[in-house]
Amino acid sequence: MTIDITDFFELRNRLPVVDVRSEKEYAEGHIRGAANIPILNNAERVAVGTDYKQKGQLEAIKTGFRLVGPRIIDIVNEAESVARERELLVHCWRGGMRSGNFCHFADMARLRTYQLKGGYKAYRQKALESFGLPFRFMVVSGNTGSGKTEILRALAAKGEQVIDLEKLASHKGSVFGGLMLPPQPTTEQFQNELFEEILKLDLSRTIWIEDESIAVGKIFLPEALWRTMSASSIVEVEVAKDVRVGRLVNEYGPADKMQFLAAMEKITKKLGGQHFNTAREKLLQGDMAATIEVLLAYYDKAYTNGMDKKQKRIQYKMSWDGKDASEFAAEILSVAGKAAVIKG
Known part of the structure; x- marks a missing residue:
């Protein structure tokens, strides 16, 4: 048949x-x-x-x-x-x-x-065809180490609709994003997995998604979906730098040093020779916190430059201590709910 x-x-x-x-x-x-x-x-x-x-x-x-x-x-x-x-x-x-x-x-x-x-x-x-649908995205943005993926998963646990691009791409976005993760799928398979998540969505409701560049590792996001993301409202998560350093140390501390160094070498020019050498020295000494401090000088600057172009899209700015993602997710939903009532 x-x-x-x-x-x-x-x-x-x-x-x-x-x-x-x-x-x-x-x-x-x-x-x-x-x-x-x-x-x-x-x-x-x-x-x-x-x-x-x-x-x-x-x-x-x-x-x-x-x-x-x-x-x-x-x-x-x-x-x-x-x-x-x-x-x-x-x-x-x-x-x-x-x-x-x-x-x-x-x-x-x-x-x-x-x-x-x-x-x-x-x-x-x-x-x-699905990548051009009229999604109601709320984009979660924040500096490197802000715990955006953790927040998204906490929102999902509370019944919110979430597209976890980094999980689907098997990559965390930065040059270090592939460390300690399985190989990335092909772009075609990534698109198929993304489509399967889209099939589950109610397009009349908000869909939470992380702020990503058009490339996640070697995978490029579908252009139509990327355009919708790039025009959507943003909730910006603000986390103190020392907290972010601690979170990143916990995240990448177990990584193989030589693999971490090889990834770092890919951004030598962006870091600048002096900063790269300092970061390399601290890494080989086993001081991951100091290494991350140096790297964040580059990543924070890149983030700030990118956000300068997105100011009109920021709907909420919320500070988080980086501890209880579930509690913070509830706070985000409370603020978003009150704003919706006022707007309505």
């Missing part, structure tokens, strides 16, 4: 999804939760593609049959291991031959399949 993308989103709440594209295609970007059972693996896909270019479509199809034939039993066994109650949602890139053949093999094994019309391409189209 063929289904459209709307039915796909409904059915996947109870049925498993199988992505029959090659391992490489899947790694570059896939639907959250989908199992990868390639109808053509990486090498086979290259072979079929080569024959298509050199010998034509018919010969390419024959090559595909020849390569897949010996593996049909393995494909069916994998499908059975994934299927709940012997039903599956299936897709390839465009909802064409690969998913069609997979469904044919599975159907012969008495598995009921639902083939996604338009395939993964239809899903990606919906994802890209």
Whole structure:
């Protein structure tokens, strides 16, 4: 049975999804939760593609049959291991031959399949469209070490809608942001994960999001979403520098010194040679607090310069001692709620 993308989103709440594209295609970007059972693996896909270019479509199809034939039993066994109650949602890139053949093999094994019309391409189209939706963002901003991510997660714990970009990107934004974290996903996979979070949102309500540059590590935010963020209201969190130093020491103190130094070398010019040498010396001496002090001289200046262009967007400025994020989140919500009442 063929289904459209709307039915796909409904059915996947109870049925498993199988992505029959090659391992490489899947790694570059896939639907959250989908199992990868390639109808053509990486090498086979290259072979079929080569024959298509050199010998034509018919010969390419024959090559595909020849390569897949010996593996049909393995494909069916994998499908059975994934299927709940012997039903599956299936897709390839465009909802064409690969998913069609997979469904044919599975159907012969008495598995009921639902083939996604338009395939993964239809899903990606919906994802890209979602980034231009009319989000009601409230952007949480503050100097490096202010605990913005911690505040966002405290807001989420109180039932607020939150998009945690740094969690999705597996990166904390600064040049040190990848330390002690798993490798970043591809930009395509990041977009897919972001889309999955967007699907959960009520667009009539406020969505809290951290103030980020357009790049989070190696990943670039979708331009449409970035434009909306850049025009949204800001709550600026003010935290004393000594508190921020302490928080950053706790955060990056366990990092490997040589990896931290390698990251620091990437901003040598921005720090200035003298400041870099001082920070390097303090780091190698094991004085992380002094190292962070030097680095904040650069990061605080960059933050101030950036905020000079955002003054008209600041709706609230709130001081925090950096201790109880849950309590501070409640304070933010109280201030925001009172402001909404007055405005109303």
